[in-house]
Amino acid sequence: MRKVRDYDAELKALGDKARALKAKKVQQLGELVTSTGADALDVDVLAGALLHIVAEAQVEGNREAWRSDGAAFFQRRGRKAVGGNADHRQGAGETPTGDAQN
Missing domain, CATH: 1.20.5 (Single alpha-helices involved in coiled-coils or other helix-helix interfaces)
Structure with missing residues (x-):
């Protein structure tokens, strides 16, 4: 059963x-x-920029350029993390000195 x-x-x-x-x-x-x-950036500025990006994403050339820039960003970021760059280990809202931002 x-x-x-x-x-x-x-x-x-x-x-x-x-x-x-x-x-x-x-x-x-x-x-x-x-x-x-x-x-x-201010929240309004960031939202507006993202809206413009979404509108421009319909153009295939833009997407490929953004994709290659993004891949390069993550490759650089990965090498920095291996090197022990302290800036990427900080919590959100902290300055390089460790003070909280308002």
């Missing part, structure tokens, strides 16, 4: 996994904003 599946438990587990993945994505996007220095 077959074992009865608990569909409600499976759906709940999938929902929990989806929420965890969404939270991880949001955290990674925040880390990306911080690591690129875009957190120094």
Whole structure:
């Protein structure tokens, strides 16, 4: 005889996994904003810049140029992390001296 599946438990587990993945994505996007220095911009400026980027992303040449720039950024960042650059280990909102920004 077959074992009865608990569909409600499976759906709940999938929902929990989806929420965890969404939270991880949001955290990674925040880390990306911080690591690129875009957190120094006003929220309105950053949102406007992102809206312009989305509109311009339809042009294939733009996407390829952005992709290569992004890959180069992550390659440089990876080498710096191996070298022990302290700037990338600081928490969000800290200055190089470790003081919290307001």
